[in-house]
Amino acid sequence: MTTPDRPTPAPDSSVPESRDRIFRSPGGIVGGVLLLAIVLWLGIDALVSGHGRTPWLALAAMVLITPLVTAFTVRPAVYANEERLRIRNPLRVIVLPWGSVASLRSGYSNEVVATSGTKYQLWAVPVSLRARKKVTRQQSRAAAQASGGGTQGRPGASATPAKPTRAQGDQIMHDLRELAEIHEKAERAQGEPTVRWAYEVMAPAVAGAVLLAILVAVG
Template structure:
């Protein structure tokens, strides 16, 4: 009787990769969808009903405009997990392991800086000066309301805990604009994961040829048609 050979044990599954958090601009996407719908409506109408060179010009214009509009409105996104962040900008995709990220900066645009000194703009997280002003006004009302609460509770005043502007507490933290909250989340993730073993690696940059090629072809075709018309 032969003894069966021991079968090799199946490899243990590796730890699951953390799920990406996606950051996109709802206003940018909504605006892009509207512009794309209008461009497609006008372009298809010209293709179907146009005479002479009009359908060719419409096709070239669509080939040029549709990817370009999509690149700046629908395409941008930032994906972040425990190991790295992936920045999908209009014409490039940048993958940055947390160990290679030096800092974030929020001025008139939100940007990420690498340890090597490179800078990349975060197109999908636009700075809203209007949102910051609105958040500052809400923060002023919150702080003023907390002053009224304290007078009502401890000073015998008539404001009470339900005085005007008394939403939240001082412990809740200051009111922030939405995009500033997103940047705070990314900074917290960087601080927590920068030294992790799985966050090591090199920065990679890939050009979005799926956007660049049709834009170039459509632009050249449109220019030729206009020049020879």
């Protein structure tokens, strides 16, 4: 006696097939942490040693400034996997399936263009003209050494580490373009872009601004 085959459950389409690759700005994170440390140091000092309205003004300023500094320095990130590109900007989170990405462009800023024509800036991948010039100088020196014979390839010569061919931001954009080209036709990578406002950042900032305005108006 044979038992009937049980239907195989359909795969859960909500689970990504691959883990996210995360791209962030180390310089932005370091700068943000330093700014937050200064804000907290000054604010806590005013709360502890201030008199009259000073502690309340310091509290309102901290509630206003802290989420904004966090939003524009520590928060930005870009997440990419086989299905979609997720951009966490200071005040918005944009999710674009690869099928909805028309291009990824680099100029004075890095941005992604949806098939609808809408542009979204990648805050976590800033353009560094200084880094581009540094890589260009390194490539020029390497080419000059190669044309002049240099020491590379001589017996007993020490190995020279390979120089980067792109600035960090440009390399990230190159990697994202490759992901887009590979997965743009995949069935799981189709859909419309979605945009969500970062109320978790905006709400405390607005509360701090309102409190500060009330304290200033009351005098």
